[in-house]
Amino acid sequence: MRAILRLAVISLVIACPAAARDVSIQHESARNALVAHLQAGQQALKAGRYEEAVREYEKVIRLDPSLVEARANLGLGYHMLGQYERAVAQFEKALQASPALLSANLFVGIDYLKLGLSAKALPMLNRALRQDPSNLEAHRALAACYTAQDNYRGATRQFRMMSSLETDREQAWYELGQNYLILAKPLGSLMARLYQSSAFADRLAGDLFAERYLWADALIKYNQALERAPTQQGLNASLGTALLHLGKMEQAETAFRVELSRDPYNEQALLGLAEFYLAKEETLEAVESIAKIWVSFPPFLRQQPDFPSVKIEPGTADRLVIDLETAPPAPARDFVLAGLYRTAGRDEKALEKWANFEQRLQGWKGNPVDRQEQATARHFCEVHQYATCAKQLELQKDLDSPGDLVLGRALFAVGQYERAADAFAAGLASEKGNAEAVYWLIRTYMRLADACFSRLMERFPDSWRAHQVRGDIQILRTVYKQAVKEYEAAARLRPEEPEIHEALGEAYLLDQAWERAKAELSEALQLDQTRARSLYLLGRVYLGEHEEQKSIPYFEAALRYDPGLEEAHAGLGQAYVRIGDDARAVPQLKQAMVLDYYGDLHHLLYVAYSRLGELALAQEALARSQELRRKSAAAHQARVAEAMEVIQE
Template identity: 25%
Template structure:
């Protein structure tokens, strides 16, 4: 299940709905003898307001015994059960309320939440759509529907629903965090799809190179770009990536060499021409820069502008600080550019120089002049239109265009990669809005925690998650995030505390159950591990690592038949051969030596293949150092 970042409407929202039912209930009562039911209803309200949920449930049960046709009483009982985590009981009570009085406020919403908590996303979608029809501006209905769609595998629809919600509620920090996370998840899934489909291809190495480049892991990025070129000497993008690395490290001659090589394989690369123009500016050669910018604009104006950071790209972030001599060259070039006759190349050059010197307002003014005077590309396909819109940072339009193209060209992996980059940019854009809107909110601290964790800065991530936890201790997912970090930091006792807290809030959380089980197994306590691991795979059957851990636990307990069943599932996703090896141990314990030998051999081949791949990468890396 995707755990989104919002502090969903919890106890406070439930109390609000229950108070509404209290207003409605007297109208449902027709006899003086119903006064007793009303007294129990009021008592239930008081208990509910005080957080005494067991007592509240008991009082509501008395009401429904006295008034078996009072929909409001069943609805209130269902809300209390929901707050207690008794989702099956809640769904039963709410379904009764819905049958007695269709359209009662909040009932469809919480029926959908119950279904989602019980891992029935398809049913949840139906209820949540009904909730939106009843209350089109109910933010919770939209966000829960997005999660239900995601959990049912309708990822595009989930993202569209959350984008719709963000337009309805643009100032909600939690919604922006949800949107950012869902966009990032969509990007990751598309990258994973490419890696599975095009393993060992130049595109895979191009993507790895781009990822490492963005992380400033220069050596790894270079190795992958060189590997892409070894596989295809005419591959577009690898030389450009190498040029970007050299430029960011202020190695201008090397950067220029790589950009020229890119132009040999792709003569209409507006990005390479624009970067050569920027190098000319850094070398105080404004005349050469204008010539390069003119060529770049003629070839691909939008691509050229995007390559030099215009309009500002939320994924690229801020440029590294320039050395003093580079700043001096840019200032000298700027005075000469300002004396040049008006032209799109002049406007773009001035916008770039001002941007690099931190003169934001001046850069924006020159950028507007460029937009007004520069020619526009005429795309011949929807894919080309998507590329142009992405370069313009018109992300929503680019998303629509690339989805349209992929609907008729689903195996175009370059288009899939573009779609992933658009999703990534949308994710960063939402984060940017969040940090501007509410920099000290719990969603902002969660977002910073996500960023730090992704960049492997686990201690900073932990600090941010802890801040979010202190501001919203009942926030779904926060205790799991903290517990997961403690696992990575080898602080198992702290991890268990946080993960058990997460399970206290949601006992069916598959990832938390899997983590707790793995900790106990690591402590050589398979008896404690097994119930958690069993629950994890029951809730989410594609947790392959949990299947492997459970198989290992069963093996340790000498439950070989059950171990075999779990490991046969785990070997379907076994990138390092560990599950195959474990399955071999099980077969050997069963006396099936032939089957054991087969599994050991498969495991050995996987490990050798991985080692061979690593050696190839190292050889490529060593070559590029020579």
């Protein structure tokens, strides 16, 4: 965004002196003043002194309101100051005189978006793209516009177009991955806000915990989901996987068998049973379970390179290998042997067995079609013949929302994530309140993002973007010092990138290295003073140091540039409560409630309402805070119990 702003400044300001020469002004002194103000405004805008630029261009407009380029520059100055309503007014006036002014169309569209007016932004951004079809910022803004209107298929198309236009493939993979995460974020907020009492909301939370190996937290969420929807497909398999990693073997086996009693082909449950059998040193039973996956959908096994994920000692793995080597050759046997050899530290043999498995897999052509069931596409999904199911459903026109979801799940299973995302987005468009569509669309966007980041790190392993991605991964794992090392490596390669300094500052903040966090975040803002997240994080630093008065201007500035930044609303609300400004705290806290996992924000709201004399609202906030704290405390106790079990072992 910073680059396109610089280009816009240059493209607009260079026109102004030429325009000034054509102005018919009777008095030479007035003409000289006009030129002087134009030049001063141009210099201030290019130098990033936006308040000064605004003052100069306002003087120009007072002298000659017909100067279109000067009015557009005035709008750009307001935009850079986060004064979007004033910016829109100036851009609109400029466009009335010159509808083809590209930068004015682009920025008025962006500013309408900032103001939450996506319907007004849409025609402006489309006009900008008609003028310049390769404009990446116009595509980005149009994607945000579609997202605001819940048109996720349209947003995805814009992001893919951006990736195809980007000539730097390293940048293209990184930005596409980030853009998929951008699409997932409002869906996550939607899930938390509207469907927090649904099984799919609990299941999504469980999935996210499981991906971070927080199995105790995942277990709690899966159990909560099962209380709401005991027969939901796949849920017992996820529960069993969490139990397996917590060492609760018998409970895990029960969960897997419950899943298989409803869906005998469930790959996750069959894989979990195989791991359960290996933990009990029953290799033939493990192979038999994997063989069932091979019969129904063997490509699933290619996605399990870390099998077995349960803890097996190398010596135990060696004994199991001896038992299994005498078994008849079969793809399932090779798959299990590859995992056991890898666990035993015998990597060459593991690669050999995996190569044997891959060779068998390449020869797999799919299951023969049941001719008696050809007319029933969903039958193929029920028996996990996903490719045939998807092919048949894609031939049908005007699928309803349930049909779109079945198609999406089939495409998801075969790894066709882009097409799966389109199917889930179509299902959500057909039925706005469908929590299942939201769940699957979030999961699919996250898979797409992971694929982009994996491609980036495979092709550009030593690039600054690869270091940045590795840093992001360490942040998710809460290994902040390792994240710092990765971000520092990225900063050495690209010291001029504000987002790297922002990421490094956040890592220092999370590690409570306040002064280093300040230095990096200040550097990010020196490079780009409009970065809302850097402003928010700097506010967090001062809040962490209990300097509430210093934090408030940063939170306010962050919200000026990004009014939808929920974290900044939370920080500002917390700062207001601390200084006793409860009337201002309440609206800020209410806009951040979707973030409240531990109940802290609701407790602050309780304090603010109590001091304002709103006792009924205070009690309501307190009750919700206590409920959230009970849930988070249960998760904490489960983690402690898990840790104690590991210590005792």
